[in-house]
Amino acid sequence: MMxxxxxxxxxxxxxxxxxxVLRLLRKRLGAERAEDAFQETFLRALRAYGRLHHAEHxxxxxxxxxxxxxxxxxxxxRPTDELVEAQSTDHRPAYAELADLTDGLAPKERAAVVLRYGYDLSYEQIASALGSSPDAARQATSTGVRRIRRRIAS
Amino acid sequence: MTVSPDLDRRFRDAAVHLDLVDVGFDVVDSPIGPLLVAASGQGVAAISFRTDPDAQLDRLARIAGPRVLRSGKAIAPARRELDEYFHGERRGFDLPLDLRGLAPFTVSVLRELARVPYGETTTYGALAAQVGHPRAARAVGTVMNRNRIPIVLPCHRVVGSTGALTGYAGGLDVKQALLELEGAR
Incomplete structure (x- = not known):
């Protein structure tokens, strides 16, 4: 009781x-990402709060x-930022960095994302590698990227 | 740099939604003045005429646990039923109650109190008799005095044996107003 x-x-x-807390998070993450992190911080604190044994520190x-x-x-x-950047600046993340990120995608989407951003292949080249049309390759790539974004955001 | 009201509300809603709060509270307006309403997972835990949250936080923590958080979402059902009551559209409350920590005698008196019908009054002595302690009118008075869920548990319907209003946590004028709302006086 005490x-x-x-x-x-x-x-x-x-x-x-x-x-x-918000100040710290904004400094580390920028204003936009700090909002979700703020919520997550206090939800984590709340989860543990009932088990605290003292109020020090x-x-x-x-x-x-x-x-x-x-x-x-x-x-x-960070990997998505690079992914987005890759689209605009042609910066190439290594295949290894994409492996974790694309884990869980359908095989065709995963291959398309890795070939596009890991190896910087054109959609024509991806299409011939996957045995599909350039449009289908473009479609698979963008679906894969959308899925990754959604998963990261959730 | 301050936390925006929108961000603040989103956190509070999420906390309640995820069931991480021991007791949520908010201040609601009513015709008898602002009320601080608190609810836990078990039900309504407190209604107070003293609405300064800082004065109530420790009390709420003692009732339900340290995870006390202000949140309109946490008390939405209670707010709705209270609104209906004050608009004359509700005569009884269907809200579950959190009576944790109260002595068995207190709980039995409050359960009996909950049965006093809308628009009617009873006396401390009559309530005492109904819980099997006919000479405990004073003790019943103390229970009424400390009733932590007034209005929903209608201690305003309990008067002295002479019919005098005797006392009320929200003030005698509030007791009078509630009885008038119910058409009892």
Missing amino acids: QAVAIPPFERFYEEHRTE LRAWVLTIAHNVALDTLRRT
Whole structure:
């Protein structure tokens, strides 16, 4: 019972730290991605809050959670940024970097994305490699990229 | 740099949606003034005439746990039934109640209180008799005084043996107003 009293009601904790958490996340991730990360940070805190044994170092605790969420976000989203960049600047991510990202796509989509962005093949070349038309290759590539984006966003 | 109201609301809604909150609360307007309404997973846990959240947070944490969060979504069913009640469109509440932490005598008195019909009054002594302790009118008075879910648990319908209003957490004028709303006086 003493412990329950020592830990502040979550509302008070949230109000006290939300501004600083958002500031940290914006600095690490930019304004847009910071919003999802903000929500994720306090949801993680809320999940663990009932199991806290004392109220010491709550500020350090929540900033650590925010830091971890930022790392997770960067880890998850950096490859797509490169993917988007690849479209415009012809920058080539290595095949290995695309392997994880395309894991779980249908085989044809996966091959199309890897050949397009991993090896910078044209849609004609991809089409002949996959035994399909250039339009179908373009379609498979863009479907694959959309799926990856959706998965990262969810 | 502040957290926008939209971001703030999205977090609060998500927390309630994911069932991560021990007790959610919000302040709602009513014809008898603002009310702080709190609900846990078990049901309505508190209604207070004192609406400064800071004064209520620790109390709510003691009732339901430390994960106390302000959220309109958490109390939506209670708000709806209260609105209907205040508009004269509802005579009884269907809301589940969170009576955790209350003594067995208190719970039995409150259960009996919940049966006092809309628009009628009873006395402390009559309630005491109904729970099998006819001489415990004073103790019943204390239970009414500490009723943490007023309006839904209608302690405003309990008056002295002379018919005097005697007392009410929200003030005697509020007790009078509720009885008038119900057509009891």
